[in-house]
Amino acid sequence: MTTREKNxxxxxxxxxxxxxxxxKIAIILGVIIVIVFAGKMILGKKKSVPTAGNVETSQKQTIVKKTIVETTVQEETTRAIDPNKPMIALTFDDGPGQYTGKLLDALEKYNARASFFMCGYSLKRTDIPVDKLLKRMDALGCDLGNHTMNHCALDKVSKSKRKYEINGVNELVKKAVGYNPKFLRPPYGSGIRDAKVQKAAKMPIVCWSVDTLDWKTKSKKETVKSIMNSAKDGQIILMHDIHSWSVDAAIEAIPKLQKKGYQIVSVSEMAEAKGVKLKKGQPYFEFE
Ligand SMILES: [Zn+2]
Structure with missing residues (x-):
């Protein structure tokens, strides 16, 4: 072998x-990347399990399952309702109205939910995008409720009129979102203990435990005060999204309540979190 060949x-x-x-370096890097990815996946899975405390009933298990699905889909709108933390249900009657869209914006912003008890004459309005509003309520996870066609005292009318007042709203809501309203709220709370009304309802009757009297005070300040003073776990608060001051009050109260540790939930979320199985025709005022 020559020197050249040796070289x-x-x-x-x-x-x-x-x-x-x-x-060697490439293999080591590869192993590190695999470990980091695996670690992230495991941690990610752990993060999506809500800290709901003791999960005992099947209803609570449903919440856990739902939460896992939702957290995986969209991180920002994660919604883990903690049954051990206080919650409040804001409910809005007589709409939809021209301020309902603004309210839905706020609900979305604060990751809050509400329940809407709507009237036939409002659902038939053509000056507001009713169909869009209802679809948005549904997409946000709000409850769509029935408040009769003509804001009718259901115990003071004939059987056929009662049927029309309830079924009319059912049909209008179903046309927009594909399903019937979940709850009935009889106007004025009239007939909530009347067997005729309870039978005609064919759905749980959702009343309220706090009346903000927003329609009477016509004041944002008074309405906020009423909400904050009566805030307590399990309360169902009555307001009207047809009034600008009521919607503005809700927009102010939601972050205030959240700062105090309240979860702003729909009525069905509250019932589920509290382990209450809602029955058709039965009135509910609050969930403690
Ligand atoms: Zn009403």
Whole structure:
């Protein structure tokens, strides 16, 4: 072997050595990447399990399941309702109205939910995008409720009129979102304990435990005060989204309540979190 050949051989061996070193580094890097990814996946899965405390009933298990699905889909709108933390249901009657969209914006912003008890004459309005509003309520996870066609005292009318007042709203809501309203709220709370009304309802009757008297005070300040003063776990608060001051009051009260530790939930979310199985025709005022 000549000196030149020897040198060539040495060069080749050095090259091989360098290549081997590179391969080692590549393998080590690969292993690190795999470990990091696996770690992230495990941590991610752990994060999506809500800290709901003791999950005992099947209803609570449903909430956990739902939460896992939702957290995986969209991180920002994660909604884990903690049954051990206080919650409040804001409910809005007589709409939809021209301020309902603004309210839905706020609900979305604060990751809050509400329940809407709507009247036939409002659902038939053509000056506001009723169909869009209802679809948005549904997409946000709000409850769509029935408040009769003509804001009717259901215990003071004939059987056929009662049927029309309830079924009319059912049909209008179903046309927009594909399903019947979940709850009935008889106007004025009239007939909530009347067997005729309870039978005609064919759905749970949702009343309220706090009346903000927003329609009477016509004041945002008074309405906020009423909400904050009566805030308590399990309360169902009555307001009207047809009034600008009521919607503005809700927009102010929602973050205030959240700061105090309240979860702003729909009525069905509250019932589920409290482990209450709602029955058709039965009136509910609050969930403690
Ligand atoms: Zn009403």
């Amino acid at each position: 060539e051989l040495k060069k080749l061996q050095r090259k091989k050595e360098v290549r081997r070193q590179y391969e």
